[in-house]
Amino acid sequence: MTKLEKGPTGQRRGRGARERILSASQQLFREQGINNTGMDQLCAVAQVSKRTAYQHFTSKDELVTEYLRRHDPDTMPEIFDSAELTPRERLLAAFEKPPSVPPAETTPLCPFIAAAVEINDTDHPARRRAHDYKASVAARFTETARQAGAVEPEQLGEQLALLLDGASVRTRALDTDALPTAAAIAAVLIDNALPAEAPG
Template sequence: MTELEKGPRGLRRGRGARERILSASQQLFRDHGINGTGMDQLCAVAEVSKRTLYQHFSGKDELIAEGLRRFDPDILPEVFDRTDLTPRERLLAAFDVHSPLCPFIAAAVEIPDPGHPARVQARDYKKAFAARLTDTAREAGATHPEQLGEQLALLLDGASARSRVLDTETLATAAAIAAVLVDNAIPTAVVPAGTSTV
């Protein structure tokens, strides 16, 4: 039987099952929440049996944590690793690509146990994200880079949470506030000539 053939009850079998499970879980957790997603629903969307799911993941907790590990392992490399942007531009670019529906915030809200693997992953990610902002603020010449990094991280998280609650776009407003914070934190002499401060 090939990987595309159907197994018992018409469910797909084969080597792509793990990725289908992860993809389905990310979609369902985003659309219905972690607690609102059942294992039967997950198996149906991933087109796998429960047996197959449990062969790849010990349970929902492991699946949640693995999804978070894979979400953005390098902390927005499409922003922070760009060499065609100035450090100031990279700080502001984070507001252009940051997901308004942050899965790390969702996991932290839905899972009350601070020792849960997903909560630990969310906490580690948020600290690493703030550290990347701080490093970039330092590179941009910010007077207090740690403070600016934390301010921008808080602003992004607040915009993400507000977007999720109100089901509306808030990142454009957050980006405008970020520009003010960045410009107030970086001495004028450090901003390269010809660079827009808006």
């Protein structure tokens, strides 16, 4: 029988260590940033030893990259893959506050933007992941804009991606929800980009 390791609090730890580490990283990176979160604190919150943490992740860099990879691997599928919404409705739904955020709280800063700001090394795997994710958001907007019949879907896709990122940063900087304003602007951009309906 494999001996279970005792964590920092002396409790027996099982196979869920990796998931607890990732869960702790999600909480701490969101609340206090990547650079301000040390491995000692992360291990304490995850209730694992540093030895266990480094068995699952060879470095903090690897942990940060996996944290981003798991955050939204398919680029908002609950919105862009929804069969219940029209393409136009999907474009606007991207500007709604996620259900996971309590009504009284502002939307947290996008973790991919946070990683890009905190990590200066453009070759860092987490920085590359942030780059790829942001490119995928614009691509998803563009694809949906094309489905909606936009005259210039690439332009609309880039405009909406930029608007969404701006709302995320402004929300964080001012501690107020900028998404409703962004949604109103998005509606104007979308309506201007879609062909006018012929009068009945």
